[in-house]
Amino acid sequence: MSKLKPPISGQLEEEFKAQSPMMEVWSMFCRNITAMIGLVIVLIVLFAAIFGPTLYPGDPFEMVWAPFSRPGEEGYLLGTDYLGRDLTTLLVHGARVSILIGLSAALLTVLIGITVGAVAGYYKGWVEELLMRITEFFQVLPTLLFSMVIVALFGASLPMITFAIGVVSWPPVARVTRAEFLRIRELEYVTAARASGVSNFKIIFRTILPNALPPIIVQAALMVGSAILFEAGLSFLGLTDPNVVSWGQIIGSNRQYILDSSYTVTIPGLAIFITVLAISLVGDGLNDALNPKLRKR
Amino acid sequence: MSLSAENTPDNSTINHSTEPLLKVENLTVRFSVNRKGLFGKKEYLYAVDDVSFDLNRGETVGIVGESGSGKTTTALAIARLVNAHAGKVTMHGEDFLALEDEDLRRARARCQFIFQDPYSSLNPRLRAEAVVREPLDSLTTLSEAEKRESIDRLFAEVGLRHEQQRLFPHQFSGGQRQRIGIARALATRPDLIICDEPVSALDVAVQAQILNLLRKLQHDFGLTYLFISHDLGVVQHMCDKIAVMYMGKIVEYGDRLSLFNNPQHPYTKALLSAVPAVYRRRGESTERISIPGDPPDQITKPAGCRFANRCPMSMDVCTEDQPELTNITGSHRAACFLTQ
Numbered sequence: 001m002s003k004l005k006p007p008i009s010g011q012l013e014e015e016f017k018a019q020s021p022m023m024e025v026w027s028m029f030c031r032n033i034t035a036m037i038g039l040v041i042v043l044i045v046l047f048a049a050i051f052g053p054t055l056y057p058g059d060p061f062e063m064v065w066a067p068f069s070r071p072g073e074e075g076y077l078l079g080t081d082y083l084g085r086d087l088t089t090l091l092v093h094g095a096r097v098s099i100l101i102g103l104s105a106a107l108l109t110v111l112i113g114i115t116v117g118a119v120a121g122y123y124k125g126w127v128e129e130l131l132m133r134i135t136e137f138f139q140v141l142p143t144l145l146f147s148m149v150i151v152a153l154f155g156a157s158l159p160m161i162t163f164a165i166g167v168v169s170w171p172p173v174a175r176v177t178r179a180e181f182l183r184i185r186e187l188e189y190v191t192a193a194r195a196s197g198v199s200n201f202k203i204i205f206r207t208i209l210p211n212a213l214p215p216i217i218v219q220a221a222l223m224v225g226s227a228i229l230f231e232a233g234l235s236f237l238g239l240t241d242p243n244v245v246s247w248g249q250i251i252g253s254n255r256q257y258i259l260d261s262s263y264t265v266t267i268p269g270l271a272i273f274i275t276v277l278a279i280s281l282v283g284d285g286l287n288d289a290l291n292p293k294l295r296k297r
Numbered sequence: 298m299s300l301s302a303e304n305t306p307d308n309s310t311i312n313h314s315t316e317p318l319l320k321v322e323n324l325t326v327r328f329s330v331n332r333k334g335l336f337g338k339k340e341y342l343y344a345v346d347d348v349s350f351d352l353n354r355g356e357t358v359g360i361v362g363e364s365g366s367g368k369t370t371t372a373l374a375i376a377r378l379v380n381a382h383a384g385k386v387t388m389h390g391e392d393f394l395a396l397e398d399e400d401l402r403r404a405r406a407r408c409q410f411i412f413q414d415p416y417s418s419l420n421p422r423l424r425a426e427a428v429v430r431e432p433l434d435s436l437t438t439l440s441e442a443e444k445r446e447s448i449d450r451l452f453a454e455v456g457l458r459h460e461q462q463r464l465f466p467h468q469f470s471g472g473q474r475q476r477i478g479i480a481r482a483l484a485t486r487p488d489l490i491i492c493d494e495p496v497s498a499l500d501v502a503v504q505a506q507i508l509n510l511l512r513k514l515q516h517d518f519g520l521t522y523l524f525i526s527h528d529l530g531v532v533q534h535m536c537d538k539i540a541v542m543y544m545g546k547i548v549e550y551g552d553r554l555s556l557f558n559n560p561q562h563p564y565t566k567a568l569l570s571a572v573p574a575v576y577r578r579r580g581e582s583t584e585r586i587s588i589p590g591d592p593p594d595q596i597t598k599p600a601g602c603r604f605a606n607r608c609p610m611s612m613d614v615c616t617e618d619q620p621e622l623t624n625i626t627g628s629h630r631a632a633c634f635l636t637q
Contacts, residue, residue, distance in 0.1 A: 193420070
C-alpha cells in the first residue's frame with residue numbers, strides 16, 4: 001500500500017472506529033490487571049449469589065451433620081458450624097443477602113448523595129449552605145451507632161437494614177457530587193447549554209451529571225464494599241433478620257467457638273474480605289480508567 | 298443565497314431599518330466581593346460600568362480591551378448569561394433583560410453565542426449532532442424530520458462533512474470544534490450572534506478560516522455580530538464599528554476607519570501602537586507608547602478617569618473628574634479630557 005496516500009475509505013473507517021467515551025474507559029479498564037482480577041472475583045461472587053442457592057438447595061439453617069466437622073469431612077466442602085449446618089450452603093445463601101444489601105444500599109446512597117450534591121453544587125447560595133449543613137450533620141453522627149438505632153427502633157428487616165445503611169453513608173457521595181458540580185457548572189459548555197435555552201433540570205441531569213459521573217461511579221463502587229461491611233457489622237451484633245442468613249450473621253453466631261473451630265468464623269470472614277477487596281480493586285480500576293490524568297502513566 | 302430570506306421571515310414583515318437591532322443603554326454588571334469574612338461589609342466589583350452602544354442590523358461591532366476590561370462580561374450580560382445590575386438591553390424593541398421563562402426562551406432563539414474556548418464549550422459526552430441539536434430541541438418547535446434536515450444543512454454550511462455528525466468533540470481539531478460551535482449558534486437562525494473571542498484559542502491559519510466563515514455566514518444570512526476580541530488585527534478584519542473598553546467603561550467608540558486612522562484616547566493609541574507589524578514602510582515611526590503599571594484596584598473606583606494613573610498624558614483634572622463619552626466627528630466618540 002502506498003504510504004503517501006492512504007485510501008480515503010480507510011481514513012474514514014479509522015474515524016468511525018473511534019469509540020464513545022464509555023468504550024474508551026472499558027478498554028482502559030481491561031488493561032488494568034488487578035482491576036480485572038477484582039472484576040473476575042466480583043463476577044464469581046455474583047454467580048454464587050445468583051445460582052448458588054440452586055446448586056445448594058435446601059434450608060441453610062437445617063442441621064445436616066454433626067457440629068464442628070472440619071472442612072472436607074464427609075463431603076462437606078467447608079465443614080459444619082456449631083449447629084451442624086453446612087457452611088457451604090450458609091455461605092452461598094449468605095452471599096445473596098450480602099450482595100443484595102450491598103448493591104441496594106449503595107444505590108440508595110448514590111441516589112440521595114447525587115440529588116443533594118447536584119442541587120447544592122448547581123444552585124449555590126443559600127440552597128448549598130443549607131444542604132451542606134444537613135450533610136455535615138449526617139457526617140458527624142457516628143454511623144454504625146446511628147444505623148443501629150434505626151434498626152433497633154424500626155425492626156430488623158432487610159429493607160430497613162438497607163435504609164439504615166443508605167441513610168448514614170450518603171454524605172461522601174453528596175460532597176463529591178457537589179465538588180464536581182461546582183467545577184463543571186463554570187465550564188463553557190454549561191453556559192452554552194443555558195444560551196441554548198436548556199432548562200435547569202436538564203442542565204443538572206443531562207449536561208452536568210454525565211460529566212460528573214466518573215468520581216461518583218468510583219465512590220459508588222467503593223460504597224458497595226463498605227455497605228457489605230456495614231451489614232456484616234450489624235448482623236454480627238445480631239441486628240439482622242434472624243430468618244435470613246448473611247455472612248456477618250454466620251460470624252456472629254459462631255463467634256464463641258473461634259478458638260476451637262476457627263474455620264467457622266474465618267471462612268465467612270474471608271468471603272467478606274475477598275469480596276470487599278475485589279470491589280475495591282474494581283473501584284480503583286474504574287478510578288484509573290475514568291481519570292484521564294492517570295491514563296498516560 | 299435564497300436561504301436567508303426563507304429562514305428569517307420576520308425580517309421582511311417588520312421594518313427595522315431605522316431602529317437598531319440591539320440597543321444597550323447604561324448596562325452595569327457588578328459582582329459582590331466579600332472582603333472581611335462572613336459579616337464584613339459587602340463590596341462590589343463593577344465589571345461593566347455604564348456601557349451604552351447600538352448595533353444595527355447586518356453590522357459587526359467589535360469590543361476590544363485588555364484582560365479584565367469587562368468585554369466578555371458585557372457580552373454575557375447582553376445574552377442574559379450573567380445578571381445585569383442595571384441598564385437596559387433592547388432587542389427588536391423588547392427589553393431583553395426583563396424577559397422571563399417562555400418569553401426569554403423565544404428571545405434566546407434570536408440571540409446566540411459563540412464561545413471562546415472550543416475545547417470547553419462543547420459537552421464532551423455529546424456527539425457533534427447532539428451539540429447542534431440542543432438549541433433546536435429547547436428553543437424551536439420543529440418536527441423531528443425538520444430538525445434532522447436543519448442539522449444536515451448546518452453541518453454543510455459550516456463546512457463539516459456529513460459523517461462527522463456521529464463523532465465526539467475530542468475527535469475534532471480546534472478549528473473543527475469551533476465550526477461545531479458556530480453551527481450550534483446558527484441553529485435557531487438568530488439575528489444576533491455574540492462572538493466571544495471566537496478565534497483567540499486557535500492558531501493563525503485556522504483563525505483566518507474561521508473569520509472568513511463568519512463573514513461568509515454574515516453575508517449569506519444577514520447576521521449581526523457583536524464581536525469581542527483583544528486582537529486588533531482580527532477586529533480590523535471583522536468589524537464595522539469598534540468600542541474600546543478599559544476597566545468596565547467604553548473609552549472610545551467609532552467606526553473602523555476613523556478609529557484606526559485617528560485614535561483619540563491615549564489608551565487606544567497605546568493599544569494600536571502595540572500591534573506588531575511585519576512590513577513597515579521605511580522611515581515610518583515604530584515608536585511604541587508604553588503604559589506602565591497595572592489597572593488600579595477595581596473595587597475602589599477612582600474618582601477621576603480610570604486610565605489616569607497609567608496615562609502618559611494625564612493632567613490634574615483627570616484624577617478629579619470622570620470624562621464623559623463625547624462626540625468628536627460623526628459617530629466617533631471618546632472619553633478623554635484632551636479631546637473635549
